[in-house]
Amino acid sequence: MPLLVLTAYWSGASWAFRSVTWFFLCVLVLEFVAGKDSRERDAAGVHSAERYVLRLITWIWVPIHAALITTGLLAVGDASSNLPAIGIALGTVGGMFGIPVAHELMHRSNRFERALAEIQMTMFSYAHFCIEHVEGHHTNVGTPRDPATARLGESVYQFLPRSVCGGFAHAWRLESARLRRQNRSVIGGSNRMLRYLLTTFALYFAIGRLFGTKGLLLFAVQSVVSIGIIEIINYVEHYGLTRCELQPGRYEKVTTEHSWNSNHRVSNWLLFNVPRHADHHYEPNRAYPFVRHIESAPQLPAGSLAMYILALFPPLWRRIMDPLVRCST
Amino acid sequence: MKYSRSVFERIFEFASVGAGLAIVGACSYAGYAEGPGFGILLGLVSLIVAAVVVSAVFIVTRTSADVRAIRKQVDQLQPPDADVKVHDQN
Numbered sequence: 001m002p003l004l005v006l007t008a009y010w011s012g013a014s015w016a017f018r019s020v021t022w023f024f025l026c027v028l029v030l031e032f033v034a035g036k037d038s039r040e041r042d043a044a045g046v047h048s049a050e051r052y053v054l055r056l057i058t059w060i061w062v063p064i065h066a067a068l069i070t071t072g073l074l075a076v077g078d079a080s081s082n083l084p085a086i087g088i089a090l091g092t093v094g095g096m097f098g099i100p101v102a103h104e105l106m107h108r109s110n111r112f113e114r115a116l117a118e119i120q121m122t123m124f125s126y127a128h129f130c131i132e133h134v135e136g137h138h139t140n141v142g143t144p145r146d147p148a149t150a151r152l153g154e155s156v157y158q159f160l161p162r163s164v165c166g167g168f169a170h171a172w173r174l175e176s177a178r179l180r181r182q183n184r185s186v187i188g189g190s191n192r193m194l195r196y197l198l199t200t201f202a203l204y205f206a207i208g209r210l211f212g213t214k215g216l217l218l219f220a221v222q223s224v225v226s227i228g229i230i231e232i233i234n235y236v237e238h239y240g241l242t243r244c245e246l247q248p249g250r251y252e253k254v255t256t257e258h259s260w261n262s263n264h265r266v267s268n269w270l271l272f273n274v275p276r277h278a279d280h281h282y283e284p285n286r287a288y289p290f291v292r293h294i295e296s297a298p299q300l301p302a303g304s305l306a307m308y309i310l311a312l313f314p315p316l317w318r319r320i321m322d323p324l325v326r327c328s329t
Numbered sequence: 330m331k332y333s334r335s336v337f338e339r340i341f342e343f344a345s346v347g348a349g350l351a352i353v354g355a356c357s358y359a360g361y362a363e364g365p366g367f368g369i370l371l372g373l374v375s376l377i378v379a380a381v382v383v384s385a386v387f388i389v390t391r392t393s394a395d396v397r398a399i400r401k402q403v404d405q406l407q408p409p410d411a412d413v414k415v416h417d418q419n
Contacts, residue, residue: 018361032389092356301393309353312353314342314346314349315346319391327403
């Protein structure tokens with residue numbers, strides 16, 4: 001998809017950015033047609049060269065996405081371009097492809113891959129997600145402490161500000177606690193949150209200098225759209241699922257019961273198996289090609305793309321999901 | 330107090346549907362917007378497209394075999410007089 005946009009734009013096609021919408025509409029239809037796929041890949045049965053290629057796909061996405069944003073910034077300088085439309089297109093591509101890639105990379109123990117995740121998330125102005133997601137969300141999922149777990153009956157519009165602001169505050173607390181444990185100053189170069197903030201400001205400054213106000217606006221619009229998609233994914237994946245409080249402040253272990261699983265073929269292809277979320281929370285370090293389908297986990301009734309759209313309409317969402325939550329708890 | 334709360338909730342419900350239509354509409358608008366500016370007609374078409382897409386997704390999901398089976402299960406779990414009790418309390 002991003003390569004299609006890049007090629008089309010540089011060959012002078014006016015539909016370059018518009019094609020994103022049509023692509024996702026086709027994917028939505030395909031999702032219902034293609035059905036489910038429960039097959040799993042065993043890591044032991046995959047040749048090391050193939051495994052390397054599968055990893056390489058996540059690495060090369062980052063420069064491709066940077067090229068796509070740069071193309072958008074160049075395109076928006078043209079007087080005949082439509083800034084909101086290009087911003088939405090870039091944000092959608094970022095949210096639907098870039099987030100799953102960054103998510104995959106931030107779970108790796110390799111420093112290089114984690115740095116790629118940070119670069120990718122900085123392109124969405126949301127780098128603190130690398131701390132919050134891995135160290136916060138995965139520990140506290142399904143508890144009131146986790147801003148990224150949606151409560152039963154909570155609409156996506158109530159969830160969004162709670163998750164965005166709560167996630168930032170929580171990431172700051174996590175980073176401060178880490179530095180204090182290591183007897184380091186919270187205000188200094190070791191603070192990843194400060195580094196992320198400075199890098200983001202520097203990026204905005206550079207874009208402002210090079211591409212002017214329109215460029216700045218475009219970057220902000222695509223960031224907002226991508227952040228919205230990240231949070232909608234969070235909303236859908238854990239809606240209404242909670243862990244039992246065994247003692248005050250102590251919760252049962254995270255199991256496959258605490259995330260919604262979806263086995264729909266197309267969204268799993270597209271989102272690097274993120275919809276197989278139950279196994280991801282059970283075994284966060286499992287690489288994306290080998291994430292398993294868990295039959296006993298709560299199952300989403302449709303593919304993830306369809307559910308993300310439904311989540312935007314709280315009365316419809318609740319009508320479908322609330323009985324499923326009651327049934328699974 | 331209870332009445333004003335339910336009115337507020339109803340307004341929020343309508344506003345949330347409006348916001349959903351605006352978001353999906355904006356995405357469909359990005360699919361055919363040509364040149365700068367924003368045409369009212371294009372905006373209206375986008376809202377209609379959004380409504381059609383969401384209705385289709387809702388209907389297909391609601392009528393899927395999985396959802397029907399689970400709803401049947403939930404109905405069986407619920408005692409038959411559950412609704413009556415709720416009304417009695419009010």
